[in-house]
Amino acid sequence: MxxxxxxxxxxxxxxxxxxxxxxxxxxxxxxxxxxxxxxxxxxxxxxxxxxxxxxxxxxxxxxxxxxxxxxxxxxxxxxxxxxxxxxxxxxxxxxxxxxxxxxxxxxxxxxxxxxxxxxxxxxxxxxxxxxxxxxxxxxxxxxxxxxxxxxxxxxxxxxxxxxxxxxxxxxxxxxAQNIAFNEVSRQAIYGDPNWHGGDYQAHGVIPARGLAVARMVGHITYLSEEALTRKFGREIRPGTVPSSGDPLSALPFGGMFQVESYLRYQGSNFTRRFDAHSYLTISRAMDFFxxxxxxxxxxxxxxxxxxxxxxxxxxxxxxxxxxxxxxxxxxxxxxxxxxxxxxxxxxxxxxxxxxxxxxxxxxxxxxxxxxxxxxxxxxxxxxxxxx
Amino acid sequence: MxxxxxxxxxxxxxxxxxxxxxxxxxxxxxxxxxxxxxxxxxxxxxxxxxxxxxxxxxxxxxxxxxxxxxxxxxxxxxxxxxxxxxxxxxxxxxxxxxxxxxxxxxxxxxxxxxxxxxxxxxxxxxxxxxxxxxxxxxxxxxxxxxxxxxxxxxxxxxxxxxxxxxxxxxxxxxxAQNIAFNEVSRQAIYGDPNWHGGDYQAHGVIPARGLAVARMVGHITYLSEEALTRKFGREIRPGTVPSSGDPLSALPFGGMFQVESYLRYQGSNFTRRFDAHSYLTISRAMDFFxxxxxxxxxxxxxxxxxxxxxxxxxxxxxxxxxxxxxxxxxxxxxxxxxxxxxxxxxxxxxxxxxxxxxxxxxxxxxxxxxxxxxxxxxxxxxxxxxx
Missing domain, CATH: 3.40.50.1820 (Alpha/Beta hydrolase fold, catalytic domain)
Structure with missing residues (x-):
């Protein structure tokens, strides 16, 4: 505790x-x-x-x-x-x-x-x-x-x-653009199977996927295009591409870009420490401002x-x-x-x-x-x- | 037909x-x-x-x-x-x-x-x-x-x-930023209760909420900040604010900003004409490019x-x-x-x-x-x- x-x-x-x-x-x-x-x-x-x-x-x-x-x-x-x-x-x-x-x-x-x-x-x-x-x-x-x-x-x-x-x-x-991004985040939370009309606490679950998507949206807006490019560019996450043996194909079929991996990590990590209703309440307070x-x-x-x-x-x-x-x-x-x-x-x-x-x-x-x-x-x- | x-x-x-x-x-x-x-x-x-x-x-x-x-x-x-x-x-x-x-x-x-x-x-x-x-x-x-x-x-x-x-x-x-936005859209689709691990067609449903969120993300990126401000600014959608009788409060408690209404409309409209797997397939083709x-x-x-x-x-x-x-x-x-x-x-x-x-x-x-x-x-x- x-x-x-x-x-x-x-x-x-x-x-x-x-x-x-x-x-x-x-x-x-x-x-x-x-x-x-x-x-x-x-x-x-x-x-x-x-x-x-x-x-x-x-x-x-x-x-x-x-x-x-x-x-x-x-x-x-x-x-x-x-x-x-x-x-x-x-x-x-x-x-x-x-x-x-x-x-x-x-x-x-x-x-x-x-x-x-x-x-x-x-x-x-x-x-x-x-x-x-x-x-x-x-x-x-x-x-x-x-x-x-x-x-x-x-x-x-x-x-x-x-x-x-x-x-x-x-x-x-x-x-308007800030409100728009917040609205996307809110809709992602509302659309989560664990949302239960907002009663997720009574069901003993959290709308983790929706909350993670919300956080991913946020993370993109917190970084400049230059910073994202410098940090990740088009790098592929090692070990995510099945080796096809095809030397002509440098394409990551089935693989994952580093930037995707980063966002998924940020998204899922966030749900351990933040409540969805708090997210909604505070995002709305910003929109009102x-x-x-x-x-x-x-x-x-x-x-x-x-x-x-x-x-x-x-x-x-x-x-x-x-x-x-x-x-x-x-x-x-x-x-x-x-x-x-x-x-x-x-x-x-x-x-x-x-x-x-x-x-x-x-x-x-x-x-x-x-x-x-x-x-x-x-x-x-x-x-x-x-x- | x-x-x-x-x-x-x-x-x-x-x-x-x-x-x-x-x-x-x-x-x-x-x-x-x-x-x-x-x-x-x-x-x-x-x-x-x-x-x-x-x-x-x-x-x-x-x-x-x-x-x-x-x-x-x-x-x-x-x-x-x-x-x-x-x-x-x-x-x-x-x-x-x-x-x-x-x-x-x-x-x-x-x-x-x-x-x-x-x-x-x-x-x-x-x-x-x-x-x-x-x-x-x-x-x-x-x-x-x-x-x-x-x-x-x-x-x-x-x-x-x-x-x-x-x-x-x-x-x-x-x-990297384009890939990042696409990844948010994909995660919104994967998180939809109707996704069924991608087998939504067999279940006779579509992951409409997730697809709508994906479309909303897209729409924000298609417009400039200036265009969003000019089109919507901080306007409230008429009829969405319960009249509180409080003359001090001009705040839209419970109301909806026009930009939110616009995005929701664009999102839900889109699901009538587009398939989620097509969305994923084509977004990935762009990411590969x-x-x-x-x-x-x-x-x-x-x-x-x-x-x-x-x-x-x-x-x-x-x-x-x-x-x-x-x-x-x-x-x-x-x-x-x-x-x-x-x-x-x-x-x-x-x-x-x-x-x-x-x-x-x-x-x-x-x-x-x-x-x-x-x-x-x-x-x-x-x-x-x-x-």
Missing amino acids: VEVQSITFPEGITLQCGEKVAPLRVAHQTYGTLSPKRDNVIVICHAFTGDQYVASPHPVTGKPGWWSRMVGPGLPIDTDRFFVICTNVLGGCMGTTGPTSERAGTGRPWGKDFPPVTMHDIVAAQVKLIDHFGIDRLFAVIGGSMGGMQVLTWATDYPDRVFAAMPIATSPFQS DLGSEHEGNLSAAFRGVKTRFCVVSFSSDWLFPTSRSRTLVRAINQAGGHVSFVEIDSDRGHDAFLLEEPDFDRTIRGFLNGMARQAGLSAGECDNAV | VEVQSITFPEGITLQCGEKVAPLRVAHQTYGTLSPKRDNVIVICHAFTGDQYVASPHPVTGKPGWWSRMVGPGLPIDTDRFFVICTNVLGGCMGTTGPTSERAGTGRPWGKDFPPVTMHDIVAAQVKLIDHFGIDRLFAVIGGSMGGMQVLTWATDYPDRVFAAMPIATSPFQS DLGSEHEGNLSAAFRGVKTRFCVVSFSSDWLFPTSRSRTLVRAINQAGGHVSFVEIDSDRGHDAFLLEEPDFDRTIRGFLNGMARQAGLSAGECDNAV
């Missing part, structure tokens, strides 16, 4: 859709030490299928934390200096209340009856935890992809509580009066959340008279680049946090000279 | 994989009149899920032919002048022998036992039909997407029999001695078969000392643009065919002045 750090709020949370989820449990991991003034807090928001294990081994897979190269002592997000909190999102399946949690009074999990959540709800759950810790203001909120949607929601919903914000490889709205729509389509209105200092980061080969979306965001913040800097990192690795070794990106994060720390009057960290 | 134009070859065809398919039926449509010298023949090769009904109504859906705006009297591919032949590809499901055809001596369809086919096999089946018609040399071969792969195969496998060739929105090889690999990775060697005049066409926003692939192709033909011109059509509609109203594209086809007709010494058509 994995021990999960969490706080339970018996009163629960009332969601934007009007429904109430109670109790509310918020699972989280923390790194570093909270300063006496409680002014050194960085909230990291995870992406779609991420979790709170940002810099510690994943309890199911045993793999290192998903950002362990970025978060730790002396690293760009320096835990010798900052107190880092990462929560599992509302609707997730790693300890925070979601479809796999027991619905009070029923003895059964929420399952398909878990209500729809939004980025506002996801961040509101995080706010409850921050309040519980007695933290008034965050030094910074940082997140990539869907994590970036949470960063934008934090800064616009709680403008007085966020000093600095880094929305990374993200967008102020979910695009559209900051401008809440201000009659005027995105800059969302940033009116927001004093948060933003550093927007995009990656040149990211086609899921392309640089053009970050530019739209930067323009809107500028129009609202806000503080914003913008960096496009040159990388050919696609959306996934924010999780990979990209020295320019590391320098951007380290530099922004150090600069902001000076502005916020935080005591100088040892890493200041490392910029 | 739909009457299908077809020729049956009792001797069948021996495939590249070594297996034999007999008899071989080649279903086709023709338009225009074969000239006495049999020198005015244009073969049009259809794309992945296309068919021979290039300029006549589809017998299942009743919709106009897929290129009826391009092929006909006075149109860019002018049937007052040219004799146009379009065959259903080997492995297809519109009359040419494929998985839905009866396997001789068994009283049952080939189904999952239909052998793997390649572009070479697909074109070899077309050659049998051309031979049957007593046609020595084609004036031109034209095709987009997978049709373009056939065009390239025609010109390199039968260099003396093709005067002019237009590979459109295509590539000399299937990329790699002209250079047959010449130790030297693509230009494939074009050595080829006298065919090529006009390569790409579309600027096509991300499935991007312009860079066409440039690779053009460079290889040039290196081999071949004849090639290249046009990139400026369009924001993605891969699908070759099927849509694009005046520059029409002019390119008309101009190339007229110029080639003069070079080939064909009698001047009435359309010559229309360029």
Whole structure:
């Protein structure tokens, strides 16, 4: 049994859709030490299928934390200096209340009856935890992809509580193409023989094939065409082609391309650690996200009066959340008279680049946090000279 | 019962994989009149899920032919002048022998036992039909997407029999990303409850959900991000959102985005006219395609001695078969000392643009065919002045 750090709020949370989820449990991991003034807090928001294990081994897979190269002592997000909190999102399946949690009074999990959540709800759950810790203001909120949607929601919903914000490889709205890919994933799950109209938990099964297909779709969109070509090209997986003895035929009849093998592995591996209803709930929360729509389509209105200092980061080969979306965001913040800097990192690795070794990106994060720390009057960290 | 134009070859065809398919039926449509010298023949090769009904109504859906705006009297591919032949590809499901055809001596369809086919096999089946018609040399071969792969195969496998060739929105090889999307589609089909290990025909069912998901994936890749945004944006399908009475919530809880509705429609519609085994067979034929690999990775060697005049066409926003692939192709033909011109059509509609109203594209086809007709010494058509 994995021990999960969490706080339970018996009163629960009332969601934007009007429904109430109670109790509310918020699972989280923390790194570093909270300063006496409680002014050194960085909230990291995870992406779609991420979790709170940002810099510690994943309890199911045993793999290192998903950002362990970025978060730790002396690293760009320096835990010798900052107190880092990462929560599992509302609707997730790693300890925070979601479809796999027991619905009070029923003895059964929420399952398909878990209500729809939004980025506002996801961040509101995080706010409850921050309040519980007695933290008034965050030094910074940082997140990539869907994590970036949470960063934008934090800064616009709680403008007085966020000093600095880094929305990374993200967008102020979910695009038609993003919705379309999510819809393919959802249909793959609905079409699984183990779906049972959403009641798979009652049948003691999981819609693993559909969930694997969903994950495969995701993986393609996370990588650039160049990265897929460099990683796999048209290589054949060894041992999958029956030797035909025909020297003329170099074709892999019956064989498997490496890229297929990779996707199958990613797909089936994923089903060990992720719940289908959580997948559906969170993908829908992303689809709902559209900051401008809440201000009659005027995105800059969302940033009116927001004093948060933003550093927007995009990656040149990211086609899921392309640089053009970050530019739209930067323009809107500028129009609202806000503080914003913008960096496009040159990388050919696609959306996934924010999780990979990209020295320019590391320098951007380290530099922004150090600069902001000076502005916020935080005591100088040892890493200041490392910029 | 739909009457299908077809020729049956009792001797069948021996495939590249070594297996034999007999008899071989080649279903086709023709338009225009074969000239006495049999020198005015244009073969049009259809794309992945296309068919021979290039300029006549589809017998299942009743919709106009897929290129009826391009092929006909006075149109860019002018049937007052040219004799146009379009065959259903080997492995297809519109009359040419494929998985839905009866396997001789068994009283049952080939189904999952239909052998793997390649572009070479697909074109070899077309050659049998051309031979049957007593046609020595084609004036031109034209095709987009997978049709373009056939065009390239025609010109390199039968260099003396093709005067002019237009590979459109295509590539000399299937990329890792293209294989990856095809693999997602295949896994969606394999995961369908009606798949029955490939024996769905024996069970009297079709894996419709999986096939629909496959089609949805395809549709996303056929459109540019811009086209999806322009067509659908974040519009909600009317009537799908329960009115909550909450004026604060503009969110479509329980509702459906237009782009989702569109994809579901495209997906379910497709299953009425396409067979899952055909889908798998043809998607695999595309994945196998790699002209250079047959010449130790030297693509230009494939074009050595080829006298065919090529006009390569790409579309600027096509991300499935991007312009860079066409440039690779053009460079290889040039290196081999071949004849090639290249046009990139400026369009924001993605891969699908070759099927849509694009005046520059029409002019390119008309101009190339007229110029080639003069070079080939064909009698001047009435359309010559229309360029």
